[in-house]
Amino acid sequence: MVAVVFAGVALLLALPFLLSQGLLNAAVQMLIAALFASAYNLLCGQAGMLSFGHAAYFGVGAFGTVHAMNAVGGAGLLPTPLLPLVGAAFGLLFGGIAGWFATKRTGTYFAMITLAIAELVHSLAPHLKGLFGGEAGVSTMRMPAWGLDFGSTTQVYYLTLGWALLCVGLLYFFTHTPLGRLAYGLRENSHRLRFLGYNVHGLGMAVFAISAMFSGVAGALQVLSNESANYVVFDPGLSAAVILNSYIGGVKMFLGPALGAALMTFFGYAVSDLTQSWLLYQGILFVLVMMFMPSGLAGLPGTLGRLRQRFGLARAMPLVLLSVGAALLLSMGGTFMIELLQRVFSQDYRSAVRLHPGDAWPPVMLLSREWSPASVATWSVPLTLFAAGLLLAWIARRRRAALEDGQTESPPPGHRVARTEGAA
Structure with a gap:
């Protein structure tokens, strides 16, 4: 498994030499989607809390970053490569507040609260033009830093790749911490955790806030790529997409959601120009995966291995x-x-x-x-x-x-x- 991971990282490092600029831009979007899905999987797959409104924290991180870029100009204590920290801070702050309310309930009620919070932000954003820029959004520019001008897609790709690998690595490390282990307890049996004396609400809020923090980093990388932010980042379709991508990839495996998000992002990039029905194909694929491969695409090698071992x-x-x-x-x-x-x-x-x-x-x-x-x-x-x-x-x-x-x-x-x- 370690060899496969190192081979994948080596391939990602070599992509700028193998792809055109258009495909490299698609690779940037794939990395952002993979990070967002990995952050979402911390909450959904690991802790068992199904959120219907995770685009809210992606969007808050995006707008926090775009305002920071315009305020500091990518210099001083916040040069351009460190701007995703702003997205992480805004995602963590808003995720902590929203998580305190959402984790008061579990199951369907939790999902509905997350949906309500996301819809509230999505409805308010077009009317708060001073903060979200209305329909035009807020534009910015990437400024030079550390000897790089960030004017090429290649430099943006490596910046996005660095942050994506760092964040995915931190998420993997989190799964092996005591708090990460307790998150599995939230999914399996929260009543037993409460019986053992753990603060289940505080634990759920912490996991929610950490997931929102990494979602904010993904939003910040989206701004660095597009040099703009629009209230469309709060759209419910983005929340639905991360759910579909995570389950298509497989929420039971750590890299499953990242794989699903990357593949489905490339699928949309490649197929959307060929047919108007590409969203229908995406929906059909989701239904088929849930019916015949509940473990997701990442579980396919394991299924083949079990067939080989059995027969x-x-x-x-x-x-x-x-x-x-x-x-x-x-x-x-x-x-x-x-x-x-x-x-x-x-x-x-x-x-x-x-x-x-x-x-x-x-x-x-x-x-x-x-x-x-x-x-x-x-x-x-x-x-x-x-x-x-x-x-x-x-x-x-x-x-x-x-x-x-x-x-x-x-x-x-x-x-x-x-x-x-x-x-x-």
């Missing part, structure tokens, strides 16, 4: 290949169907129908060719892909059932059978 590599590999093939065919059929329907029901297509009254179903362009919605052959393509995918899924299910039945009759190769007493 052996030779017998598990065909099962994996059948499952991957079924997933690919079903994905292709679903994507084709969604894109075809999206074009047929679009405003542009309705306009084309009105312009060509004699042709009730004009062809649509998809995959660099024209498809007639009135043709049976057009709809047979996704249906055939669906049928083939379902067939492979059925075969994979039958094969797994056969493997499990065979395992109950005889152990897989390589497994030793314990000898009972009295056996020759």
